[in-house]
Amino acid sequence: MLNFKHLNLLLAILLIFVQASFAVEAAADNGPLIRIAIAKDIDAVEIQMTGAYEILNPLTRESLESGMKFTPTVVTKGKSGLMLGNKQFAVNRIRFYCRRDVTVGVNNKERRYRGFVDVVVTPNNKLLVINQLEVEDYIKGVLYHEVSNRWPMEALKVQAVAARSYALYQIKASVTRDFDVTNDIYSQVYGGRNSERYRTNLAVDGTKGEVLMFQGKVLPAYFHATCGGHTENSKELWPRESLSPLEGIRCIYCRESPHYFWKRNLQLKEIQEKLNAKGLKIGLIDDIAVTQRNRSERILTLIITDKQGQQLTISGKDFREIVGPNIIRSNNYYVVMQGYYCDFFGKGWGHGVGMCQWGAQGMATQGYHYDKILQFYYPGSTIKVIKGSDSIRAY
Ligand SMILES: [Zn+2]
Structure with missing residues (x-):
């Protein structure tokens, strides 16, 4: 039987627990939050939450629904607001929060996220899915x-x-x-x-x-995968990012990288078509010549000559972007013409700025x-x- 004395003791114990949990919350300083767009321009997203959950309007903080298990539900745009299955909510942004993870399914691919997940109706009537969580958990x-x-x-x-x-x-x-x-x-x-x-x-x-x-x-x-001997000056890629820690250094430590050397054989017709698709005028390619390199040996300019003798001067950065940054893996290479084809012999993988x-x-x-x-x-x-x-x- 509980008497008054027992009740007091119980209250005292409870108080200690409450204080302890507050102390933990106050001590848990996990840094700022970050917002990641995990899906853009989609029509539907499936949300699932196992464990204590809450669905709310993040603008008013009004709770729309809560419970212990939120079975897989498709979220779509309704006539006015968002639909959770058959239920309509007159809001353009809904927040899903679970004590464990929020499972998000887009195009039959499911992933679990810490923090909370917002589904937003964008001005073009599509859905944007944003995961917000602590930077520490994001880095993980x-x-x-x-x-x-x-x-x-x-x-x-x-x-x-x-x-x-x-x-x-x-x-x-x-x-x-x-x-x-x-x-x-x-x-x-x-x-x-x-x-x-x-x-x-x-x-x-x-x-x-x-x-x-x-x-x-x-x-x-x-950062980038492998510099191939010298990191790049950030100014070469982004003129506004001129910072002395990003000016480029000689690196001898990536020689064991599987990306240190690369080779790619490409059809000249394919290169021509890619250049043409970007509005650059060039006929059947006869020659690709590297004309200028920077301090890190990366290519500044190339001159491409076609069979009619017409020439196109293009920056190494643009050429790599147009042909494909994972086809031409870095901007440090030389070209050997082989009839209808050409060989690229290169070093490194990535833009080369910062850490290798x-x-x-x-x-x-x-x-x-x-x-x-x-x-x-x-x-x-x-x-x-x-x-x-x-x-x-x-x-
Ligand atoms: Zn390196």
Whole structure:
């Protein structure tokens, strides 16, 4: 039988629990949040949540529905607002939150996401799906797509700091947009919880909040697979990104990379068609000549001559973009004409700016610590720990 004394004791114990849980919340400073567009311009998305969940209007914070299990439901655009299965809600944005993950299915592909997921009706009457979560958790869903989870821990930590810095830079640059980054190669490939691995998560936790700074601002810490001997000056690709840590350095550590050398045989007709499709006038190609290279040996200009003697001068950057950045893997190559074909013999993979991932792997294998590797690839930058309470816009 409970008497008054017992009740008091029970209340006291409860109070301790409540205080303890508040203390945990206050101490959990996991840094700023990031918004990722995980699906764009779609007509339907399937949402599923297992565990305590809530569906709400993020603008008014009004709860629309809650429960313990949200069975797979297709979300579409209704006459006015959004449809959850057959139920219509007169809102153009709905938030799905689950204590565990939110499972999102697009075109029969399902992925699990931490944080919460918003489905938004866009002005063109399509759906946009945004995942919002802590940057730390976002990086955990990125690393697996960038590096092998079997690489040395120091190389994984290098990637964690670079990816986090790049993400924070994007958050700052996207204040007026609906989202900060996309989940594809135009930002960093992000696969949600399905992409998390034990060792990559360790690397994120082991560098918690650490970002690269230069002159008081977050450094856009670009990276690429393999530089092939010298990293690129960011100014060559993005004239506005002229920063001394991104001016390019000589790298001897990526020689073991499977991408150090590459070769590609292409049909001249195929190159001509791609150039023509972009409105560049050139006939049947007779010759492709490299006429100018920069300090990192990457190609500045090419002159393409057709059978009629007509010439086209094109930048190495544009040529690679038009032919295909994964066909011509880098901008450092030479060309050998072979009749109707030509051979490209090149070095490296990627734009070449910032950290060389295979070089970082090489340095880590030789025993370098992650901070030394970061200083090598981003000379002059420093590491700073950013907390959630810090205003990211200030950087
Ligand atoms: Zn390298």
